[in-house]
Amino acid sequence: MKRNILRFTTSLFLVIAVSLNAIAQEPSDSIATGVETPIDTIQKKKDKYGLRVGIDLFKPILSMVNDDIQGFEIVADYRLKKNIYIATEFGFTDKTGEEDFLIYNAKGSYIKLGGNYNLYKNWLDMNNEIYIGIRYGFSSYSQTLVEYTPNYYGTYFDIPTFNPDTTVDGLTAHWGEFVIGLKVEIFNNLYMGGSIAMKKLFSQDEPDNFGNMYIPGYERVFMNNTGFSFNYTLSYTIPFFKK
Template identity: 50%
Template sequence: MRTLTFSIKVFIFLFVVNLQAQKTSKKETPKDSVVYKTGYGLRLGIDLSKPGLSFIDKSYTGFEIVGDYRVSKNWYIAGEIGREEEITFEDFTTSTSKGNYIRLGANLNTYTNWLDMNNEVYVGGRYGLAIFEHTLNNFTPNISTGNPDIPIIFPNSPVNTPVSESGLTAHWFEFQIGIKVETFKNLFIGFHGAYKIGLSIDDQENFKTLYAPGFNRVFESNTGFGFNYTISYLIPFVNK
């Protein structure tokens, strides 16, 4: 009988201790409150496609610095600054355009990152400005008789005296779609494509500008296309 009484008392004691331990455990176990923070700061890099194109195409040289600054969860102030020189070969003309440009605007990140990821799939807009010099290196003049039934004649005697005009400007707007992927901590690889709409592009006297730095090839509709392939590094000022 004593043994049974003792066993009951031990069982009650262990039950109470176990119950108290469970209550204590519930009180001490915090909720899952892990917050993943990402860096807010200045991201700077270069466009790798321009040195690559310069290596492949000897008629082109260019360099571009890219950057952005994160102002909120999904918005970035962004821009590019660079210099280009392009020799354009046509059937009866050869021309050179060289100068500096800047593009300023913003990007909106449309990608929802998991946990501590910091990648982007973005859309963006830019206003672009270029100040450049355009040179008509050589051209083959045409001769017209004024008779629409007689075709224009291009003699085989090109004019090789260059004609240059400096202080030309180009203004445009462009729409961008791109991605940025964090490959290592704060190191990003990116790519974007752009559709450009010329607002105002100066021509040198008696010759249409065929290439504007930062705008690229100028088509008849004053539109153009562009792309870049970048590597950049984030300098985080604060984590949020």
């Protein structure tokens, strides 16, 4: 009996000794090193999501230095995903132009709808963009033949000038654009930007007596129905949330 008690007591002491040894060999990091484990306090960068609205600065500046053209353009975009934005531009233009044998006036409103893809990888709290995009454009306008001179080649008589001042309303045009641009955040939520658009005219309504020289929104019309334009914008983001 005493032998069994001694054996049990010896076994119990061995179990306690092994347990204490295991505890002693597995201290917490702070006890083992004497230094507390640092906590990561650096927050991950969050991107702003919201509506950005602005104006094209080029058109009002051009209107101030050239009385033959007046107009404005509003620009806007909304961030759908990290690098994807839906975008639009809309405005009004009233332009009087002069060619070799005629003077015309084109006046109307337009809208462009599409999207941008940001190619620039921001770091820290930057929210800049270098983007490519596409647009569908639609314009509703009128054309006025202000003055024209018939092209009488080789005549000895004085060439008369006519002032019909005829206006054709209800004209429309459709086109597509490929856009390359950038936006730079100069202050919190305030952006300067610029873009170049390469255009292809899909369809256009023309007056019976002369062709379109200029279409509001599309701008100058060339014989191959291609063209380009650019803008210089100042815009502000109304932030909705970050993620």
